[in-house]
Amino acid sequence: MNSIKSYISEHKDRMLNELLELLKIPSISANSDYEKDVIKTAESVKSHLEKAGCDHVEICETPGYPIVYGEKIISNDLPTVLVYGHYDVQPPDPLDLWDSPPFEPVIKETQLHPDGAIFARGSCDDKGQFFMHVKALEYMTKEGQLPCNVKFMIEGEEEVGSESLSWFVPRNKEKLANDVILISDTGMIAKDVPSITTGLRGLSYVEVEVTGPNRDLHSGLYGGAVANPINILTKMIASLHDENNHITIPGFYDKVEELSREERNKMAEAPFSLEDYKSALDIEAVYGEAGYTTNERNSIRPTLDVNGIWGGYTGEGAKTVIASKAYAKISMRLVPHQDWHEITDLFKKHFEAIAPKGVTVEVKPHHGGQGYVTPIDNIGYQAASKAYKTTFEKTPIPQRSGGSIPIVALFEKELKSKTILMGFGLDSDAIHSPNEHFGVWNYFKGIETIPWFYKYFSELSTKA
Numbered sequence: 113m114n115s116i117k118s119y120i121s122e123h124k125d126r127m128l129n130e131l132l133e134l135l136k137i138p139s140i141s142a143n144s145d146y147e148k149d150v151i152k153t154a155e156s157v158k159s160h161l162e163k164a165g166c167d168h169v170e171i172c173e174t175p176g177y178p179i180v181y182g183e184k185i186i187s188n189d190l191p192t193v194l195v196y197g198h199y200d201v202q203p204p205d206p207l208d209l210w211d212s213p214p215f216e217p218v219i220k221e222t223q224l225h226p227d228g229a230i231f232a233r234g235s236c237d238d239k240g241q242f243f244m245h246v247k248a249l250e251y252m253t254k255e256g257q258l259p260c261n262v263k264f265m266i267e268g269e270e271e272v273g274s275e276s277l278s279w280f281v282p283r284n285k286e287k288l289a290n291d292v293i294l295i296s297d298t299g300m301i302a303k304d305v306p307s308i309t310t311g312l313r314g315l316s317y318v319e320v321e322v323t324g325p326n327r328d329l330h331s332g333l334y335g336g337a338v339a340n341p342i343n344i345l346t347k348m349i350a351s352l353h354d355e356n357n358h359i360t361i362p363g364f365y366d367k368v369e370e371l372s373r374e375e376r377n378k379m380a381e382a383p384f385s386l387e388d389y390k391s392a393l394d395i396e397a398v399y400g401e402a403g404y405t406t407n408e409r410n411s412i413r414p415t416l417d418v419n420g421i422w423g424g425y426t427g428e429g430a431k432t433v434i435a436s437k438a439y440a441k442i443s444m445r446l447v448p449h450q451d452w453h454e455i456t457d458l459f460k461k462h463f464e465a466i467a468p469k470g471v472t473v474e475v476k477p478h479h480g481g482q483g484y485v486t487p488i489d490n491i492g493y494q495a496a497s498k499a500y501k502t503t504f505e506k507t508p509i510p511q512r513s514g515g516s517i518p519i520v521a522l523f524e525k526e527l528k529s530k531t532i533l534m535g536f537g538l539d540s541d542a543i544h545s546p547n548e549h550f551g552v553w554n555y556f557k558g559i560e561t562i563p564w565f566y567k568y569f570s571e572l573s574t575k576a
């Protein structure tokens with residue numbers, strides 16, 4: 113197994129170039145202008161899986177974008193690992209904030225990545241990360257080091273809510289049957305502080321529309337005499353948090369899992385510098401729910417944030433107008449036991465209830481998903497922990513993340529298996545932002561670590 117290091121050094125340039133090629137295709141699932149590119153990316157993933165040694169690869173059609181499925185089954189006596197990832201990416205806008213074009217990958221050194229980082233949309237989320245698994249498979253098949261059956265399922269709609277995958281999974285339970293699900297679509301604490309993600313937050317995403325008068329009005333002739341939808345909307349949004357930054361929606365916290373003091377103390381042991389956190393973001397102070405630390409606020413506590421707000425005149429110069437409508441997009445990050453459908457209902461009821469006379473309010477639910485927690489007493493976690501111990505020479509820290517991969521809870525429900533989140537990105541890699549990047553070191557460290565997971569998982573499975 114030590115041959116993984118020499119395999120990497122022998123094939124380094126090719127492994128990097130193949131990823132760069134994949135990053136050139138703009139697989140933006142949110143924008144239908146890129147439909148052809150999304151499909152082209154699926155085809156490219158298919159051919160990479162074939163070349164890496166899968167015996168059977170197919171592009172599975174769905175009501176939306178296709179799912180690439182590949183497998184290498186060696187023996188019924190061996191455990192099966194299901195690898196999940198997504199080949200779609202977030203829209204790159206605002207384009208003018210990128211230092212180089214988002215779909216023309218370049219490698220540049222940064223302070224945290226002295227060996228270089230790949231700058232491109234999707235480099236970390238998630239093309240670069242799922243591609244580590246393809247390259248690890250290539251090594252294992254070419255060098256006769258594959259100790260498990262492997263299945264790959266790479267989808268093209270993660271960034272827009274995984275609707276087609278939610279359709280696909282319950283219809284293909286047999287095909288997807290596995291002993292553990294392995295995903296690299298999260299991060300780790302630092303290059304010298306390996307961690308395994310043990311929790312993901314749930315999500316409820318809604319759009320709200322406030323309507324006042326039946327047309328846009330002159331703000332002098334009508335101002336002060338009719339409800340201004342933008343004024344009202346901002347007031348309603350402001351009322352959703354109290355002075356302690358608790359969310360005011362009745363029932364919102366009813367099912368929130370409260371962690372014990374002991375668990376919170378354990379969490380606080382993970383290395384973290386508030387000063388570095390603030391200076392990385394150029395902020396003077398952090399902000400959030402009273403009574404919780406920064407790391408608690410962004411992992412074990414639920415949140416409500418406006419993601420976009422618009423209405424009225426936003427063009428050049430000034431136009432004196434009271435808009436007829438105002439809009440906002442709001443995300444609520446949820447924690448274990450909060451049900452996203454229930455929370456969406458609670459939000460809708462509350463938001464409609466607080467609308468003053470003179471406006472009407474419409475709440476449109478978008479996608480959502482349940483949170484997830486991976487227990488650390490299972491062989492999947494133990495195998496991952498041993499794998500990091502081998503390649504980082506440090507035991508990884510279990511850490512809950514603030515992000516969401518809604519499909520993970522569905523995997524547990526439908527396929528009855530646990531998911532292990534082996535992420536190799538850093539928080540500073542700017543996923544979803546301009547100048548997204550992924551460290552070259554991180555990419556190869558992932559490729560090096562993954563085969564060890566297979567080895568230990570196989571060993572621990574036979575013991576069980």
Ligand code: BES
Nearest residue numbers: 237270271272273297298299513515516
């Ligand atoms: N890979 C991310 C989620 C993530 C990133 C989790 C880092 C933990 C650490 C995923 O692609 C993503 O962006 N998820 C969305 C939700 C989805 C429904 C659009 C999110 O978290 O906003």
Ligand code: MN
Nearest residue numbers: 237238270297
């Ligand atoms: Mn992702």
Ligand code: MN
Nearest residue numbers: 202237271544
């Ligand atoms: Mn994402």
